[in-house]
Amino acid sequence: MSEQNGQTRVKVENLQKLFPISKGLFRKSTDFVYAVDGISFEIKEGESLGLVGESGCGKTTTGRVLVKLEDATGGQAFVHNSDRDEMIDVMDVESPEDRKEFRKHVQMIFQDPYESMNPRRTIYDIVAEPLKVHNLGTTEEKEQRVVDLLRLVGLTPPEPFLFRYPHELSGGQRQRVAIARALVMEPTFVVADEPTSMLDVSIRISIMRLMLELAEKLGVTYLYITHDLAVARYMCDKIAVMYLGKIVEMAPTEELLSNPMHPYTRALLSAVPVPDPSYQRPQVEIEGGVARAINPPDECRFIERCPFAVDECKTAHPNLFDRGNDHLVACYLVAPDGSWTGRERAKLELRS
Amino acid sequence: MTDIQTRAAEGGLGTERSHSEVPILEVKNLVMNYEIKAGMVSAVEDVSFTLPKGHSLGLVGESGCGKTSVALTLMRLAAANARVLGGEVRLDGENLLELNDEEMRQRRWDDISMVFQGAMNSWNPVYTVGEQIREAMDLHWEPRPSAAEARAKTEELFQLVGLNPEMIDRYPHEFSGGMKQRAVIAMALSCDPKLIIADEPTTALDVIVQEQILEELRKIQHEFGMSIIYISHDIAVIAEITDLMGVMYAGKLVEFGDTVDIFARPRHPYSWLILSSTPSITGPRRQLAPLEGEPPNLLDPPSGCRFHPRCPFATQKCTDEEPPLEEVEPGHKIACWNYEQVPVGILAEAE
Structure with missing residues (x-):
């Protein structure tokens, strides 16, 4: 775990991504899925x-927008350019040259190591591709760089792997190749989208260890996307909980796990299975599944599943703000000091 | 009814x-x-x-x-x-x-x-x-x-x-x-x-x-x-x-017993490593155990104990002889020659 006071590497402000729902060839779409709706966060160096x-x-979707696989429909995002020590405006990355430059600093590791590699290219081609695109180094230098990286990600000895094809490798080895490919340009920022969810227990653990080690060694900053809070606990300094396009709670990892404030976070935490048969879990308070955010009305996004909702929750989606200890929550029922007011508020409404 | x-x-x-x-x-x-x-x-x-x-x-x-x-x-x-x-x-x-x-x-x-x-x-x-x-x-x-x-x-x-x-x-x-x-x-x-x-x-x-x-x-x-x-x-x-669980590795049942007992004290090295390093949102952050390598190819399984190539406690006997699944405590069976070497309880991270 690293220091909190480093330089800002990623800054996201009010990021929005809407997907139009197709109505047919000639009709303009008026319905949108609010996949990401006004989220803001900052990630510091090495965090x-x-x-x-x-x-x-x-x-x-947030991850894909940040690596420019999707274009945002609103808001701003900046990623640090370590060569020039300045922030790149992600929204301004348009031309092929811009994108090429951008990819030096920002990379992505995908969930499925079986589908994120060209089956007809060798491991060497896959890892060396960014070097070829950017025309870096002679053939020998490229080869040396690839060998070094394969060794770094634990594919040792590296030489026999160079001219193999993805199908000859196991899932864990492929994910190591994907990590090597993401790191070959020494990016500042890596978006990792469920990089271990397709892997088996023992292999998952070794990939998690590898990613932590590399973060420390190379100073990489991760945005780690996962559905698994237990994995997030090990991989992340800070956790942001999303619900229907909004961040509803964000805090340093242990603070969030020990003191969850938003009703959704609390439900999520109490539903996570715990590898301890003697553990008494708290009751899960909410029911039903996630709805789709199609033209959501101006009210708290969580209102339908929230067992504590009061009238105020229908007014607008609550703002995300700090309740102390760098703990941000978007809920009307959490007082500015972080205390829970749900019960009193419900009583007040009953009386009136 | x-x-x-x-x-x-x-x-x-x-x-x-x-x-x-x-x-x-x-x-x-x-x-x-x-x-x-x-x-x-x-x-x-x-x-x-x-x-x-x-x-x-x-x-x-x-x-x-x-x-x-x-x-x-x-x-x-x-x-x-x-x-x-x-x-x-x-x-x-x-x-x-x-x-x-x-x-x-x-x-x-x-x-x-x-x-x-x-x-x-x-x-x-x-x-x-x-x-x-x-x-x-x-x-x-x-x-x-x-x-x-x-x-x-x-x-x-x-x-x-x-x-x-x-x-x-x-x-x-x-x-x-x-x-x-x-x-x-x-x-x-x-x-x-x-x-x-x-x-x-x-x-x-x-x-x-x-x-x-x-x-x-x-x-x-x-x-x-x-x-x-x-x-x-x-x-x-x-x-x-x-209430009961069996841990399998490479086609073999390596540990079997009461779920509570096994979680409290896994005795087979594989169960011990896997249980110790399962991420959890409760309790102290555990150490992610160093379980290197990958499961074997079952077309040609390793000799002796199938876990021996990845086992931190393996000895020559493990390469030569296959350990039987034996009851070491009432209701708790394991297949390992060196189970006594396995530390009691799971690894916790000293932070």
Whole structure:
């Protein structure tokens, strides 16, 4: 775990991504899925932020927007350019040259190591591709760089791997190759989208160890996207919980786990299975599954599943603000000092 | 009383431990290989365990460790190239491996039913869910149920798994993932089986929905004394819902016993490493154990103990001789020559 007071590496302000729902060829779409709706966060040097939530909450879309696989429909995002020590405006990255330059600093590791590699290219081609694109080094230098990286990600001895194809490797080895490919340009910022969820227990652990080690060694900053809070606990300094396109709670990892404030975070935490048969879990307070955020009305996004909702929750989606200890929550029922007011508020409403 | 309750009452089942009666399932020295061009894949090697009535058993292990192969062999549904080379599978005393195909067909669903991995995606989209459950009942109930009986039973099952009975006449696309999975469980219960095998019943579901489904399964086991075998790669899920567990590695059962005991003190090096390093949101942050390497190729499994190439406690004996599964404490069996070397309890991170 690293120091909190480093330089800002990633800054996201009010990021928004809407997907139009197709109505047919000639009709203009008026319905939108609010996949990511006005989220803001900052990641400091060497720190990693976990983006956690159920499927459909917008966590993957956020990651894809930040690596420019999708274009945002609103808001701003900046990523640090370590060569020039300045921030790159992600929204300004448009031309092929810009994108090329951008990819030196920002990379992504995908969930499925079986589908994120060209089956007809050798491991050497896959890892060396960014070097070829940027025309860096002679053939010997490239080869040396690839060998070094394969060794770094634990594929040892590296030489026999160079001219193998992805199908000859196991899932864990492929994910190591994907990590090597992401790191070959020495990026400042890596978006890791569920990099271990397809892997088996023992292999998952070794990939998690590897990613932590590399973060320390190379000073990489991760945005770690996962549905698994237990994994996030190990990989991230800070966790942001998303629900229907909004960040509903964000805090340093242990603070969030020991003192969850938002009703959704509390439900999520009490539903996580615990590898301890003697553990008495708290009751899960909410029911139902995640809805889709199609043209959501101006009210708290969580209102439908929230067992504590009061009238104020229907007014607008609450703002995310700090309740002390760098603990941000978006809920009307959490007082500015972080205390829970749900019960009193419900009583007040009953009386009136 | 429902049929399930009647059956539970007749059997005198409950949640208390009673190991003396005839176990619902007894697997003895089961050996199963898959025959492929390159040779025989040793998928299940000399696996033995016993499940008393009314209990839940979890089989954990990584992909390819043989946990699903064990289940498919119990159901006699393993692929055409599967060869059962030895052993017994006794369901309520009767060896399923000796039955002919027609007899086995009758046992399936009636006596032993299975919730397959990803079953929620195998509903036929052009029939209602109720019609598909009815089909199972028509084939297996003696005598065939009348429309009213089938309806009443399906409604009862829907309520049991937490589905609105009005959904019976709906099509699968109108169900969410969690609802489809609940309906699969209802279908598995439709012929009042003695034993249910649930293969990764909640994988691919979100945590909150997963917790709800596990709760329903827990209820079915505890309230009705159902015997359930869970197969999962997720150790935390096994901790939540089983009273007994078996840890499999490379086709072998390496540890078997009471779930609480094994979690408190895993004795096989593999279980110890895996349990120690399972990330958890509670307790101190654990050390992520250094388990290097990958599971072996079962076309040519390692000599002696199959875990020896990755085991931190391995000695020459482990390379030479295969350790038997032996009881080291009442009800707690392990297959390891050096289990005494394994530290007590799990690793905690000193931070």
